[in-house]
Amino acid sequence: MALASSCLTDHIVRDAPFACNAHQIRTVEAFDADEHAHNLTDWEQSYDQITPGHFHGTLAELQLPQMQVFLECTSQAVRQSCCVWPDAFWFGLPEQSDQTRINGRLAGEHAVMVRPGDCEFELVTPSDYTIYGIVIRREALLQAAELSGSRIDWAQLTSAEVMHVDNSSRTALLQTLAGLLQSDVGCTDSDLRQQVLLNALLALLDTSAVDSAVSSSFQRRQRIVAKARDLVLAQHDQAITVPQLCEQLFVSRRTLQYCFEDVLGMSPMQYLRLIRLNGARRHLRQASSKSLTVQDVAADWGFWHFSQFSSDYRKLFGRSPSESLRQRSH
Template identity: 40%
Template sequence: MTTMLEGASEPSEVIVHHKTDKVAPVRCTAITDDAHEQADNLTNWDQQYDQVSPGRFYGRIDELHLGAMQVYNEHSSHALRQQCLVWPDAIWFGIPSNREDCRVNGQSLEATDILCRPGSTQFELVTPAAFDMLGIVVREKDLMAAAAAQGIDISTEDARQVARLRLPEQTLTNVRYLIRRIVQSTPERLDGCIHRDLLMMALLETLERETPNGAVPPSYLHRKAVVERIKDYVEQACDLPVTMAELCELACVSRRTLQYSFESILGISPLQFLRVTRLNRVKRMLSTGGSDSVSDAAGYNGFYHLSQFSADYKQLFGELPSQTLARHAAPA
C-alpha cells in the first residue's frame, strides 16, 4: 500500500499490517454472604449448597467467558456440601486449593489429582473452610475439534468414567498457574481468542498426560450406599428422623457402620449431617419465599423448641432466622 504523508513531496511507502479485532472476554464477579446464593451465582450450573461449618459465610466467584468456555475461581469461607450439575455436552475440570478434607462423590483426593465431571451428570463435592476451586468448563465437541486440528489423539472416556485424574506434578503446576493468571487479569488485558486457545492447549495436555484415579477403599461402595439411602430419605421425607436409632433402622445397619459411613463419605457424623441438613432447609425456605413464618419453617423441618432452634440457627449461619426472613422479604 502506498500513501502520501503530509508535508512530503514524494510518495512514501507505508507498510500496514493486517489487524484483527481484539475479542474481549465477558467477566463477572459475584460476592455473597449466603451459601445458598453462592450456588446460584455460577453461570449455567444447577447447584445446591449446604453450609456445614458455623459462622457468617463469605463467598466470591470470579468468572470469565471466553466464547463458549467458562473459567472461574470460586472462594468459600466455610465448609460446604455441594450438589453440582454442569450443563449438557460439556466437561468440567476443577483444581482445588486444598485437597485435605475435600471429597468428590465421597472419594478423597491425592496430591496431584484434579477433578472432572461430564455435563448432565450430578456429583457431590465436600469442601473445607477457606477453600478455592479453579475451574474450566468446555464443550466436548470444541475440545475434540481442537485436538483434531492439532493432530493430537485424545479421549474423554476417563473424564466420563472417573471423578479424579492424576497428573504429573509439573503439568498440574502449569495448568493451575495459567488458569489463575487468566482469572485474575482484567478483561482489557486479555484477548479472548488467544487465551481461549492457551487454555484449550492446556486441557489437551491434561488429557494426554492424565492417569485415571479410580482407587477406592474396599468398604467404599457399601458405605456410600448407606449414606445415599439416608440422603434420599431426607430429601423426600417431610417427617425427618431425629435419632441415631431411627437412622440405623432406615439404613438397616449398626450404629458403628452408620458412623463410619458418614465420616468416610461426608466427613461428618450422621447426626451432624441431619442437623445441618434440616437447618439449611429452613434457611432455604426463608430465603426463597418457601415460608413467610419462621415458626412454620422450623416446625416443617422438625424444630419445635423455637428458642433452641434460633440459637442453633444463629450458631451455624451467624444470624437469627428472623433476620434471614427480613433480608429476603419482598418489598411492600
Template identity: 35%
Template sequence: MKEMEKTCLHDNESLLCTIHSNDANHQAENLINWQQQFDQLSRGRFVGVINEIHFPDIHVFREETSQQLRQQCQIEEGGLWLGFSADNKSCRINNQATRSEQFLCRPGGHEFELLTPENFSIFGLVLHRSWLKQWLEQNDELADNAFDCLYLEGVAPQLIFSFRQYLSLLLQADGHRWSSLTQQLILKDAVFELLSLAQNAPATTMVSAQRQRLMQRVKSYLHEVDLSAPLTIDEICAAVHVSRRTLQYAFSECLGMSPKHYIKVIRLNQIRRALLQSEQQQTIAEIALEHGFFHLGQFGQDYKNLFGENPQQTRHRHFSHS
C-alpha cells in the same frame, strides 16, 4: 450488606466478571449453566467470591468460599467439568477424599457432590459439549465415557503448578491481559495437554463400594422422610438395614461428620432457603416445626451458630432487598 455484587471488565473481546455473595444459596446461583444447591455445614457468616470468564467453548472460573459446604452440582449434558484446588487444600467428591493436587472430573448430565472445607478456593473449567465432542473425535482411541471418573491421575506436578499460575493471572483484573483469541488458544492448549496426559483414578483408591451404596441409600431415605417428624439414628439404621456402628463409620469416612450433625445442618439449610423465598408467608416458628425443630430456643441458637445471624435477621435482610 448487599446480598450479591457483580462487576465486569471488558477488554473489547472478552469479559472478566467478579461476583461477591454473602449467602451460600446465592453463591450456588451465581455460576450460570450449572444446576446446583449448597448447604452450609460450618459455623459463621458466609462470604463467597467468583471470578470468571466465559469463552465460546470454555468457562473458566475461580470460586472462593469461607465456610464448609456440601455442594450438589451438575453441568450440561455432553460437557466436562474439571476442578482443582487453588490453595493446596483437599476436599471430597462423591464421598471420596482427594489430594490437593488432583484434578477433579465429572461429565455433564451426572450429578455429583462436593464437600469443601472452610476458606476453600477452587479453579474450575467447564468444557462445552461441542468442543469436547470434537476433541474426542480427534482422539478416537478414547471412548465417549473416557472421563466418567471422579478425578484424573498422571498429571505432572510442574504442569499443575504452571496451570495454576496461568489461571491466577488470567482471572486477575489487574493482571497481564492478552487478546481474547490468544487467551483461548493458550487455555485450550493447556487443557489438551492435561487431558492427553491424564489417566483415570485407580479403583483401589476409592471408598469401598459397600459404603458408597450405603450412603446413597441413606441420602435417598432422608430425601423421602417426613421433615416435620422427629428422626432418630435407630430409624435410619432400620430403614437402610445396618448397625449404628456401621452407619457411624460410613458417615465418618464419607462426610467426616456424625449422622446426627449431618441431619441437623441439612435441615437448618432447608429452613434458610424457606426464609429466603420472597413469597413465603409462614412464621419462622411454623417453618422450624415443619423441619423437625420443636425446641424453638435451641433452634434459634443452632441457626445463629451455623449462619452467624438469627432467623429474623435472615428474613428481614431478604425482604429489605426484595
C-alpha cells in the same frame, strides 16, 4: 493452531450454551451459601453450609467461545450438589485438593477433578476454600485434541472423578487460569485466550493418569449415605433420629457411623442437624408468604424446641432465623 481457533469459532455460533461476553470478567459475591451456589452461570447447584460462622463467597467468571472459566472462593466448609450442562466436561483444580471430597472420595494431593455434563456430583469442601474451574464443550475438546495429536482415553475421562497429573503441567494450567481471571487488562481476543487455555489443558491431559477405581464396599457406603439423605429430606418435618434411620436403612448404628465418616467426614448426627438447619435457612430465605413465621419454618423442619433451634441456627450461620426471614427473596 490458527486452524484450531477457526474451527472452534465456527462451532460457537451454533451451540454456545451461554451468552458469551468474552471481553469481561464477571465478579459477584454472596453472603449465603445457597445464594452463592446459584451465581455460577448455567450450573444446577445447591450448597449446604457445614462450619459455623458468617458465610462469604466470591466468584470471578469468564466466558470464552466454547469454555467457561472461573475462580470460586468460600469462607466456610460446604457440601455441594453440582451439575454442569450437557455435552461438556468440568475440570476442577482446588488449592486444597487433599481436603476435598468428590462423591465421598478424597481427591488427594495435587489432583484434578473431572466430571461430564448432565451428571450430578457431590463435593465436600473445607473452610477458606479456593478452586479454579474449567467447563468446556465436549466437541471443542475432542476437536482440539485431534488437531494437536493428543491421546486421550475418552471412555476413561467420562467415567473418571479424579486425575493424577504431572505437577508441572498442573502448575502451568493454574498460572494460565490465574492470568486469565486476574483482570480484563491485556489480550481481549477471545479465540486466542481460549487457544492458550486449551494448550495448557491438553498438556495436562497428556500427562494424566485416571484414578477410576472405586471398591464395591465404598460404593455401598455411598449408596447408604445417599439413601439416608433422601429419607431425611422426604421426612424433614419429623426430625428423624439416628436409630430410626438405621431401622429404615437396615443397617447397624456402627455401620451407619462408619459410612458417614468415610463418605462425608462427619457423623450421622452432625449431618442430620446440618441438613435440617440448611433446609430451614433455604426455606426462610425463599419464603413467598408474608404471613410465614420463623416458628412455622422451624416446625416444618422438625425443630420443636424453638429456643434451641434459634441458638443452633445462630451458631451455624452467624445470624438469627428472623434476620434470614427478613432477607427473603421476592
